Amino acid sequence: MSNRISRRNFLKTAAAGAVSAAAAGVLTGCGETASSVSASSSAAGSTASSAASSAAEAVFSFKPGTYTATAYGNLSDVTVECTFTDTALTDVKIVSQNETAALFSQVEQELIPAIIDNQAGGVDSITGATNSSRAVKEAIADCVAQAGGDRQAWLAKTVEKSAGADEEYGVDVAVIGCGAAGFMASIVAAQKGLKVLTVEKAGSVAGVNGIKVSGPFAVDTSVLHNREGGTTLTVDEVFNHAMEYTHWTPNPSLMRRCLETSKYAVEELVKIGYNMQEATFRFETPFKDEKGGFHLINNSLDERIELWEKALDDNGVQVIYNCAAKSLIVEDGKIAGFTAEKEDGTQITVHASAVIIASGGFLGNRDLQEKFLHTRKLNAAAGGNSLCTGDGILMANDAGAVLCKTFGYCPCEYGGTNSKASRPAKQDKYDQNYCFKFGLYGNLLVDAEGKRFINEGLLCDYPMSYGSEQILLNAPWYGIVDQAYVDAMATQGLYEYTTARGATSENWFIGNYFKGRILDKLPEDIEEGLAEGWLAKADTLEELGEAFGLTHLAETVAQYNEYCEKGVDEQFGTNKWYLSPVKQGPFYAVQCEPSAWSTFGGIRTDDCCRALTLDNQPIDGLYVAGTDSGSLYYSPYYDIPGYCYGLCIDSGYICAEEAAKYIQA
Known part of the structure; x- marks a missing residue:
């Protein structure tokens, strides 16, 4: 079977750490690795370079030396160490990463040799490993810039492919x-x-x-x-x-x-x-x-x-x-x-x-x-x-x-996402930006007009079924919280916060899942969200609404706070333990998009x-x-x-x- 492209033997020899599956059986990462691909050894390992017929003409000059850079991949930071002569990138070493082992081994064995062989950052990514490929490309390009090369020209240099016989x-x-x-x-x-x-x-x-x-x-x-x-x-x-x-x-x-x-x-x-x-x-x-x-x-x-x-x-x-x-x-x-x-x-x-x-x-x-x-x-x-x-x-x-x-x-149950975010909620590892948890923690949610559109507790209790339809219909939706709620999640977590408000193991089935899950990185994650443009912070609700055009936000919050004081959601019937008032500024709005x-x-x-x-x-x-x-x-x-x-x-x-x-x- 000449067209059988098997990876069985390849995987046995690839330089990737051992992998243990997470309990949920989703994507898991390998242990940190240190591997290197040099110009002298890359040709044998690169299938992409063997398919290349020519590369866009670009001449680079560098300051000889070794440089290090990091970019975020699919599950983790990827750190590379690149060595340059005055005219070429000669070696790329993966210093650390915690990506999916089987996919990242392809990046190491195919993508990196293609980059070195063609002296081009615009070679094709590994199909199915887009994020890991992007991280390696960006980190290498950062090293190019440190070495005095033109980062954009490096990334723009592509490799032409030649089709085989029918x-x-x-x-x-x-x-x-x-x-x-x-x-x-x-x-x-x-x-x-x-x-x-x-x-x-x-x-x-x-x-x-x-x-x-x-x-x-x-x-x-x-x-x-x-x-x-x-x-x-x-x-x-x-x-x-x-x-x-x-x-x-x-x-x-x-x-x-x-x-x-x-x-x-x-x-x-x-x-x-x-x-x-x-x-x-x-x-x-x-x-x-x-x-x-x-x-x-x-x-x-x-x-x-x-x-x-x-x-x-x-x-x-x-x-x-x-x-x-x-x-x-x-x-x-x-x-x-x-x-x-x-x-x-x-x-x-x-x-x-x-x-x-x-x-x-x-x-x-x-x-x-x-x-x-x-x-x-x-x-x-x-x-x-x-x-x-x-x-x-x-x-x-x-x-x-x-x-x-x-x-x-089939919805993702781990939180909101946003196409502008570098770390959206995508796996059950709590390694995403914690702010996206405000898309399904049961706190106040509003639509593009600043109006409530759902019993927020459904998204916490049943994020894949009963809670999923309305977030698709109302995308993007916005999680609205105040500083008091942020502080509570950063120090107590949802389990302690919610059980203190009346939830028990008998009436809150999902509760134990949140036990011990403290959002302790919220302060830095808020800064990341602000920089990336999917999170807004303001001293007043009026200012917060203006950030995303949420014209009815202030009146919605006023009505919602009344429900919180009564302990009864008279609009959608959200369980009382999810009713969290939005009163203490500064206030935050997290723009969420659904994922599947x-x-x-x-x-x-x-x-x-x-x-x-x-x-x-x-x-x-x-x-x-x-x-x-x-x-x-x-x-x-x-x-x-x-x-x-x-x-x-x-x-x-x-x-x-x-x-x-x-x-x-």
Whole structure:
């Protein structure tokens, strides 16, 4: 398989520290590392430089020496040490970083050698590691400036790429996307004796969202039966709750089939080496204890990458990374494959008897956000730019598949974000700017007019379900607090503050999650927010309102303070322990934008995951899995933890089953 770009052996030798997965199973960082790439050794390690044909002409002169600079990446500061002669950058040493190990190893092994070989700061970033790449580029550019070079010219110097010869493939099943749904579809289809080719935009499976999630929801699995006390959870119970919660909006037959399939999908993950346990989520949920169905993944991210790569290899799945599908091939009314393009412009044609679309939604496409969600303010929770730009949905629609009417998003539960912020809330590590906690801590929230728009407690208690819809509709929204509240959060934290006001473990389910989480860095984080322009500070409410055009802020605060004094929210019914008066200046406004792990909604499908036409006729050979499906999801997002991921792997499994039946009939 000449186009198989495997990282298994590469990762074993990459200079990256050990990784331990966080309990939630999200992106984790490696230990601090010190590694070096020099001009003499870079050529062997750089795939980007081998693809370069020429670089924009620019001549640099430097003051010979070694210089150090730091820039913030995806999860941490990245510090580099650069050595220069009078005419060239000759060595880049990573002094320290705490980024995702598997992704940062690509930055070290591919990006840095390309920068050195081409003496250019404008080389392409590593797909799927945008923030880490940007940090390294910026830090090196700062060193260029310290050495007397032209920083802007260095960053502006780009490298041209040359497309390779056109490529053509013939397979049974072609899969678009290798995230949660696409991975499952690929390996299950291969196990059924089908020849499978999968294309993925990211540079490796390390760059896909589905490998980083905390875990799926499933029923009747070996994991549940083996827990102490076993399980009494049934498909009927989950099905009835999900359909009632969604007012019977998703496809009921498909929903039931996914739940019935969930045990098989989870067993596939267990079979490849996943270690899972049933766990109680920190939010109040309808299913827990012997009725629990959330499967927490205990494997570290690096372990998962190894397991995915091995599973794809062992099952003979051919994967082409850094490759984006472009259009479906239709012959005699049937899907017969697709065209695609590699990152260097190489054109690919894939002939297939069936195509499974699992491209992950449209989070990275602001135009589709506006079209389907009526906002352009939804940011990627993992940071950077999402690779999911709705390609699969648009291709299927162009081929005659009809869109379903429900679109939504799987929200980030860790706080507000802002596209101008260097450290938005994106992971459960409390390493973001603490001010974004004021977007979901239950304090006063207002819309662009300065008016309240939600029961603020919902965003603290249920940030992924009941609290999520209004922040999308009212983005950007503003967290309003006074100095007294800032001081309380910086010294006590939300748990002590709120329990002192009447919240208990019996009536405040999420409370223990906040225990010991003190926002002690608020003073410096406030200064950062002011400098970046998404936070305002003023001595009066009138001045604060003027900062963001919140024309009704002063009157809103006056009314809100009356509710606080009464201990009763007469407008939206917020729990009394969240009612925090805004009286003691200076006052603060935090401009918040929502973020998501993914969008959902797209193509209407039947219970076989076949794409349907406007007349509800299946399109032969076209299947849709995961968040590209418009028939599985609801807005707001489910109140069941892991449900989005569960439906992704369930539908991927079903797509493989149905494609095999179709091809082998």
